[in-house]
Amino acid sequence: MLNDIETVLVSEEEIDNITDRIATQINEDYKNTNKKLVLICILKGSLMFTCELMKKIHLPVELDFMKVSSYGSGYMSSGQINIHLDLRREDLSDADFIIIEDIVDSGNTLSRLTSYLRARGANSVKTCTLLDKPSRREVDFVPDYCGMQIPDKFVVGFGLDYDEKYRNLPFVGVLKPEIYTK
Numbered sequence: 001m002l003n004d005i006e007t008v009l010v011s012e013e014e015i016d017n018i019t020d021r022i023a024t025q026i027n028e029d030y031k032n033t034n035k036k037l038v039l040i041c042i043l044k045g046s047l048m049f050t051c052e053l054m055k056k057i058h059l060p061v062e063l064d065f066m067k068v069s070s071y072g073s074g075y076m077s078s079g080q081i082n083i084h085l086d087l088r089r090e091d092l093s094d095a096d097f098i099i100i101e102d103i104v105d106s107g108n109t110l111s112r113l114t115s116y117l118r119a120r121g122a123n124s125v126k127t128c129t130l131l132d133k134p135s136r137r138e139v140d141f142v143p144d145y146c147g148m149q150i151p152d153k154f155v156v157g158f159g160l161d162y163d164e165k166y167r168n169l170p171f172v173g174v175l176k177p178e179i180y181t182k
């Protein structure tokens with residue numbers, strides 16, 4: 001697996017520093033809330049980031065999972081999102097949600113999911129991503145918490161996959177082009 005990696009883009013130490021920074025900010029931002037704080041891990045890519053981050057959040061949190069997909073704006077009209085696994089909650093008004101993602105690319109997934117949860121009555125919705133590729137944006141979207149902005153490279157590891165592989169790498173690396181062009 002390591003032979004398929006061109007360079008390490010975000011090392012384990014950098015990921016540790018990123019999760020420290022974001023968790024500290026979340027601990028501060030939500031210390032006075034009187035609602036439940038719910039982390040939503042978006043499957044599958046954000047599993048490892050969610051685990052590392054939540055260990056460093058010292059407030060009471062609940063954990064939920066969603067699996068979603070969204071298509072480019074040319075394929076489906078804006079605001080639509082496919083929900084493969086939804087929250088098992090009826091009333092969202094008693095909770096502050098933080099959606100946790102591994103990467104923001106076009107921005108469609110998080111902007112649509114945020115709208116969906118707000119439309120369902122969530123008290124508040126914020127977004128948190130390990131990686132952001134602003135150069136790929138198709139919609140006007142800025143995550144509330146961002147680990148690192150990265151260039152438009154094919155990245156894998158720490159949850160991110162190519163053809164379902166490499167998710168278990170403990171760092172984020174750039175995949176050698178010959179792996180995905182062959």
Ligand code: PRP
Binds near residue numbers: 070104
């Ligand atoms: C990735 C990522 C986000 C989405 C971001 O998921 O985890 O959910 O794409 O892209 P966008 O900003 O263009 O909407 P993916 O569909 O690869 O699923 P996975 O996490 O299960 O690998």
